[in-house]
Amino acid sequence: MGWAGTALPGLDAEDRARLDALPVQVLPDGAHLFSPGDRPQGFAMVLSGRIEVSLTGPNGREILLYAVEPGQSCIQTTLGLLGDDAYSGEAVCIGPVRVAVIPGALFHALMARSEAFRGFVFHALATRMNDMTQLLERVAFTRVEARLAGALLDLGGHEGIVEATHADLAARIGSAREVVSRRLEAMAKRGMVSTDRGRVALLDPAALRRLAVAL
Amino acid sequence: MGWAGTALPGLDAEDRARLDALPVQVLPDGAHLFSPGDRPQGFAMVLSGRIEVSLTGPNGREILLYAVEPGQSCIQTTLGLLGDDAYSGEAVCIGPVRVAVIPGALFHALMARSEAFRGFVFHALATRMNDMTQLLERVAFTRVEARLAGALLDLGGHEGIVEATHADLAARIGSAREVVSRRLEAMAKRGMVSTDRGRVALLDPAALRRLAVAL
DNA sequence: CAGGGGCGGTGATCACGTCACAGACCCGGA
DNA sequence: TCCGGGTCTGTGACGTGATCACCGCCCCTG
Known part of the structure; x- marks a missing residue:
């Protein structure tokens, strides 16, 4: 076949x-x-x-x-x-x-x-x-945070677990590693994600979707 | 025909x-x-x-x-x-x-x-x-100054005169009017261009070409 | 268990974008 | 000729992003 x-x-x-x-x-x-x-x-x-x-x-x-x-x-x-x-x-x-x-x-x-x-x-x-x-x-036209949220949603399958380093994510969205680190930290503080070495867990996909479409 | x-x-x-x-x-x-x-x-x-x-x-x-x-x-x-x-x-x-x-x-x-x-x-x-x-x-990947220099070279024909407002240039390179104003001012201070209402004169095309290819 | 490499966090600094606003210039009508 | 509105440009303040220079930390391997 x-x-x-x-x-x-x-x-x-x-x-x-x-x-x-x-x-x-x-x-x-x-x-x-x-x-x-x-x-x-x-x-x-x-x-x-x-x-x-x-x-x-x-x-x-x-x-x-x-x-x-x-x-x-x-x-x-x-x-x-x-x-x-x-x-x-x-x-x-x-x-x-x-x-x-x-x-x-x-x-x-x-x-x-x-x-x-x-x-x-x-x-x-x-x-x-x-x-x-x-x-x-x-x-x-859009800020890093929105692009990052979009990338996380793309990568996190049904379980909402993203296996990627901050550097990987930065390469995906065309930004810098440090910036991704800081944005993730800010998102974590707002309860949207939790981070771990080499992994990001999406706690609130709905909030991320809102971020991703925002200006 | x-x-x-x-x-x-x-x-x-x-x-x-x-x-x-x-x-x-x-x-x-x-x-x-x-x-x-x-x-x-x-x-x-x-x-x-x-x-x-x-x-x-x-x-x-x-x-x-x-x-x-x-x-x-x-x-x-x-x-x-x-x-x-x-x-x-x-x-x-x-x-x-x-x-x-x-x-x-x-x-x-x-x-x-x-x-x-x-x-x-x-x-x-x-x-x-x-x-x-x-x-x-x-x-x-490139800074506004490089994109701006490229746009000026594209627009300024043989005489090196660009008939465009700062807002026009900003739209062309995907930046903001104020940023273009400030970059042009900086270029003018370095003797590369001179500006006038609705017009930019390219005084040193070679220097602009160098800028355009720079990081 | 001692390095070493990959990963993540931090502060400083500069480039950019955005907002608010103020002059300067241009052009047409009174 | 003067006035008034629209366009163009200059400026300061502030937040975000990019870059640099570090320094820890975790994990793996020897």
């Missing part, structure tokens, strides 16, 4: 078989799928695991651009195949990741003949573009 | 004729091509003039996302046609603008059959995505 049928509904049987026949790479946790300045070798589809794409500033600060979940493609590879720019972001694997890489030639052939494939690629591009716009809006 | 031949080289004669036959809208200076929440009606190509797309925060602050020059398409319309998101940006005309709007059906037909058209659309998307990434990087 191949992946193409589920990830790309609407593809005809022949193309589906072609994609299912592609080799699947398995990358270990922490592996770099690409780094700034690399040039793409193909169109990458994530089958399992998760890839986080982030930007690193000259001073060493980082910010998470977006994550690629199973069934999604990494649009940075797409863009590299289309425009001819090198990557500016950096992609690292979170947990072991299986990816199928569609070579450039096959990618262009599919774009030419398959309505379904085009739709998939475009939809992915549109979604990412929207994500980026929203991220830009948040970075440009 | 139609526009399609120059804007979209490689298109076959029949498609070119179809595009040249489209009505051309003329929009006055300051007109809004779209506003946040609008839904796109077609794929817009700018023939002359210039459209600036910017984001407005809840507090009223603005930041310029990118400009659409003649021969380019507005990718926000593209994205709207593909994904099904409404606009989040706001597009205003700078000077009178002539645009050709390609209806959704024709757009999709061209995407299906024309290699050249696909290439154009993809290239535009890739370029914009890269622009956005760079902007995000600048907003997240």
Whole structure:
């Protein structure tokens, strides 16, 4: 049972078989799928695991651009195949990741003949573009506290436990470790969270949601 | 003599004729091509003039996302046609603008059959995505002074005269009017610029270029 | 059990954003 | 010509964020 049928509904049987026949790479946790300045070798589809794409500033600060979940493609590879720019972001694997890489030639052939494939690629591009716009809006206009609250809600699953260091959180929201420490302390004082080494417990998700949407 | 031949080289004669036959809208200076929440009606190509797309925060602050020059398409319309998101940006005309709007059906037909058209659309998307990434990087990681220097260099043509108010500059770089005033004053004290009501003269472009690339 | 490295807390200082307000300038109407 | 409102710019005060320089603390490993 191949992946193409589920990830790309609407593809005809022949193309589906072609994609299912592609080799699947398995990358270990922490592996770099690409780094700034690399040039793409193909169109990458994530089958399992998760890839986080982030930007690193000259001073060493980082910010998470977006994550690629199973069934999604990494649009940075797409863009590299289309425009001819090198990557500016950096992609690292979170947990072991299986990816199928569609070579450039096959990618262009599919774009030419398959309505379904085009739709998939475009939809992915549109979604990412929207994500980026929203991220830009948040970075440009909202305070650290709101971004932090949002990140905590994203990370804390149903149990409301976030396993991340202050530095991790800072990288995620594009701020500095000390700032995150101080904001968390303030939130703890207000009873919204409690902190522990390498972990944050969300005590009052509703209050955090209010914070996250605030100016 | 139609526009399609120059804007979209490689298109076959029949498609070119179809595009040249489209009505051309003329929009006055300051007109809004779209506003946040609008839904796109077609794929817009700018023939002359210039459209600036910017984001407005809840507090009223603005930041310029990118400009659409003649021969380019507005990718926000593209994205709207593909994904099904409404606009989040706001597009205003700078000077009178002539645009050709390609209806959704024709757009999709061209995407299906024309290699050249696909290439154009993809290239535009890739370029914009890269622009956005760079902007995000600048907003997240560089100081106001560097962004301001960059904006001044962008705006000051060969004569090095920028016709813009402090508020205009602030909107362009996503900062506040008072901050721009103070930074300009500091630059003036260092002999890089001189300011006047509604105008900034660039006295030392080289120094500004150094500032613009600095951390 | 002694280091050492990763993690978190703190104070000082500077850059930025925000608010409130005061001049200065511009332009049109009386 | 003078007046008055709108726009543009300058200024002080204050809170938030970023950065630097530290210093503890916990945990792991040798």
